[in-house]
Amino acid sequence: MQKETQRVRILIVGSGVLGGDVLDLLAQSGEHYEITVGARRPESALLRVNLALYTAMNLGHTPHVTVVPMDLMNVEATAAEIEKLRPDIIFNATTLHSWWVITKLPKEAYERVDKARGGVWTPMHMVLIRRLMKAVRLAESNAIVVNASYPDVVNAALAAEGLAPAVGIGNIANAVPGVRLAAAYLLGRDPSSIDVRFFAHHYLSYRMPSTGTAAGAPYHLTVYADGMEVSPDDLDHETLFSHVAGRFRRIKGLAGQSVTASSATAMLHAVARRKGDVVHGPGPLGLVGGYPVRVAKNGFLVELPNGLTLDDAIDINHRCQRFDGIEAVDDDGTVHIVEESAEIMRETLGYSCTAFRPDECEDRAHELATRFAEYARRSGQADLTAT
Incomplete structure (x- = not known):
């Protein structure tokens, strides 16, 4: 048996x-x-x-x-x-x-x-x-x-x-299917032949598929067709991104949540198998931002393309995080907020925070939730529950 x-x-x-x-x-x-x-x-x-x-x-x-x-x-x-x-x-x-x-x-x-x-x-x-x-x-x-x-x-x-x-999970992974589809379209290939290695913070993966541009946010993207690297000369990234937000634009918001759910499921499958699958995911190994990650039996490894070092990849994400309102994450865990973002929160919610340590997160979260609820009521929106 x-x-x-x-x-x-x-x-x-x-x-x-x-x-x-x-x-x-x-x-x-x-x-x-x-x-x-x-x-x-x-x-x-x-x-x-x-x-x-x-x-x-x-x-x-x-x-x-x-x-x-x-x-x-x-x-x-x-x-x-x-x-x-x-x-x-x-x-x-x-x-x-x-x-x-x-x-x-x-x-x-x-x-x-x-x-x-x-x-x-x-x-x-x-x-x-x-x-x-x-x-x-x-x-x-x-x-x-x-x-x-x-x-x-x-x-x-x-x-x-x-x-x-x-x-x-999610974030950088959510942008990958659109990039693969757009690359396949522009190169005249089947999407199954296209693979990518994409390094970027949440900001770019969230905004680019809607705007069609990186808008100056740092990133690194390597595209492969049938295992061979495609030169940027043969695949302009701004043209590529414009097609992600154009021909391959998708439903966003809660109705588009299946993209995040499927990227999460892909990560969970990879972790369950531990057979060396490469999946994109944010925050591997306590790092800032998003990376392609190889999930092997012995753990996680950032999958680097030729010409990109791990220090380079980390630096890209450190610089990209400023576009998402994060100035820095210190070695002691202190999160610093970009001053412009902090000022917007002061003006709109009356919430003042330029930095906080992890052990302060609960007090900060309580204040932020209270301030946001007041802002929502002033704005005429009382029901913020999902249907």
Whole structure:
């Protein structure tokens, strides 16, 4: 009798928009996973899990999925649950401020606060993953933690405390399919023959597919066709980016969340296999920004093209982060906000912060949440929940 392959145990923390979408994709993958969803409201999470089970079973899959109560603010209880579950992989899909929340504001109010860029919300992204990482360390777990909460910055800041997740998801990875499609179109190739190595911070991967330009933000892109490097002389990057935002423009916002969910799932598959797959992801090894990453049996390795050193790649992301409102992340984890972004937050929300340490993130997040709620009410937007 053939012995059953041991299941890879995956703990998904959070069952909101992203966590639910990733659950769907994992449940429908046919892979040998044992999935647990940890949620602060397990009754609601069970409804979402059952939806995933119904959908997967309609497609011929019978995944193993269970729900456990998990409040990340309670580090000791979370650690005890992790000890009990013994997950191989933990996927954090929680944050105190989802990226789409400000998009629910009236147009003028959204545009005013959006000018500050994404980095100003870092405290709210840091709180729950920091608590989760403390629980992982307390449980002495060997689980690989994959973080969805602004990993371009959060992973690097938490590294100073020995709390960095292994890698992040989305962001740079979300831009890769559009680049491959546009390159294939311009080169007259099949998209399956195109591969890329893309290095850039969240700002560029978020803005370029909408604007069609890097707008001066630093990046490095190497394109391959059938394994051979394509010269920039044969593939102008600005033309390439214009096609990403033109011919290959996609639905954005919550309706386009499947791109982030699928990039997260690709990372989780790679981590589960550990067979040397190269996937793009932000915040690997506690680094700032986004990189192509080889996921091997012994860990993660930044996949560098010819002519680019790791120091070069890190420098690109350090310079690119300023476009997202982050001046720097110090070796002690202190996050510095670009003055222009800080000033916008002072003017719009009455929130003043130019720098904060990881151990200050909870106080900063509480103040920021309070200020934002007041701003939303003044702007005439009271309901900021996803449907």
